Amino acid sequence: MDKNKRNVNYNLYVESKVPKTKAWPSLVKAFILGGIICAIGQGFFDLYTYLFPSLTESEVSTCMLMSIIFITCFLTGLGVYDIIGAWGGAGSVIPITGFSNSISSPAIEFKKEGIIYGICVKMFTIAGPVIVCGVVGSIVCGFIGLFM
Amino acid sequence: MQTHILKHSVYLKSGYSIVGPLEGKGPLKDYFDYIIKDDTMKEKTFEKSERKLLQHIILGAIDKAGLSVRDIDLFIGGDLLNQIVSSSFTARELELPFVGLYSACATMTESLAIASLFIELGIAKHIVAGTCTHFSSAERQYRFPLELGNQRPPTAQWTITGGGASIITNEKSKIKIYAVTFGKVIDFGITDVNNMGAAMAPAAADTIKTHLKNTNHSTKDYDMILTGDLGKLGSEILIDLLEHENIILGKNYADCGCMIFDKTERVFMGGSGAGCSASVLNSYVLHKMLKGDFKRVLIVSTGALMSTTTSQQGDTIPGIAHAVELVLDTASEKDKNTQSSNKKKIITRSKTTKIIKKERQND
């Protein structure tokens, strides 16, 4: 029998064998976790608006994000965030906490290879694409802005 | 010829297994020789822990057989880490002649098979064959950092912490190695690294089919047919694949990956890793054989021969499976008692025991 055809058939067969997990529980969990993180963010936003009335809205927003990022890195270090992430799935990835966790987790993991080659080199193994695409994308947006 | 039926007598003298804390809670917990409580083993890195684990396993196996390190002619083994460092570093520590192998998770039966052929050819007298894996070192090499909050797909498997080693010898003993089959590398075009069971099942099917054909056995001749780490999904696929070939796997079929964990542990499709079949073979299977419950056992460890680079480049995952057939040699029981009493080297034995005991106290 033709190998390609056999492989295609086998892949289809495996696909049919893979147990269908119920999608709803994980969707609900992602919704709840993502929602809670955003609500916490709103809490920080209100807190900083109250504490520092002189700041502009975007500055308060930056402070709020920085607080969340700091807390996430701390939770990652404590070994709690991977448990939260396993529970909430995308609910832990899509908020800024996911970005923060994807920087801090390889930093902590590869500490054993030393500070320079471990922490500093491996820090962006997962979040690197976010920064690269962010910078490249922002420059493209900047060019668009020139002609707006 | 893929299958070698051993003409001279090759025996599996003893086996020794150590597993981690999570595996030590599973259904096979009473069979393992030792369960470590702290899986870092007081080492700074998980790679070092894996090394230490393998060292303990090898020393334990040698000690259990009543031998000393100097009696061992060869250490055959491998592991999952890059450049099989755990095995080679262990060989360095124990100052053993070393043959390093890599067949991913099929390493245990591959080392058993090669060790048997070495004994058959009369090149060596005592060979220790063993392997082990560590969840955390495998995770950081093959997947993601441990602290990354990600979800595993339902088809994922759980690399076990643990391993086992066997002493293969030409001295008469209860368990005889009857035949070995080296498998072909088989690839049915699976690319999903989170579905290893499906990638390895065709290789296991091919090896089992070849072994049965070449030894003129049917599945009913075996008290147990064990696959290494196909997991729940993989073993279902294997049963289907063999059914197409008119080979029926009955109740005597089991998968080490499914056996080692409790259903309540959330490990998805079951355990995986080279240590999976190594620990189950050297604990549960040998125990049952020595008790006389199993008389003929076929062990088929399965491995997926991909690397992180090939899977990132979109290549498919080739699988491999090696089979070893063990039989209970009931006639040898009398001889064995007389022989082992002659061979017991009390001085050297107590020396290795001391080392192990000392190391264990440190744990």
Place this chain on the structure above:
Amino acid sequence: MINILDYVISFLVGGFICFLAQILVIRTKITTARILVLFLIIGMILEVLNIYAPFREFAKAGASVPIIGFGATLARGAITASQEYGLIGVFTGGLTASAGGIAMAIFASFIFALIFSSKTKRGGH
């Protein structure tokens, strides 16, 4: 002052974005890095099309905490700076606007990496 409605909207909108992402995860087995990049780019596109600002006004933290907010900040910074400073702004604007978040992520990760070590998972995560 504290407005309960802000929290409800943040929760619902933020949750809904994560809900959409989880559908993607289940359907396509997309990895963490890919999904982050995808939503980052979505945020940039929303900003360029001038949809993000009214959306943020409505959803508050529900819009700024998800990574799309990060993308929008990058894009808004670059666009504003390019209009203000010309060509140099094209290159400096994005990172300047998002510097706080990136700097904190790197700094905190570095510090906590020095303090903590990774732990073995206890099964099932």
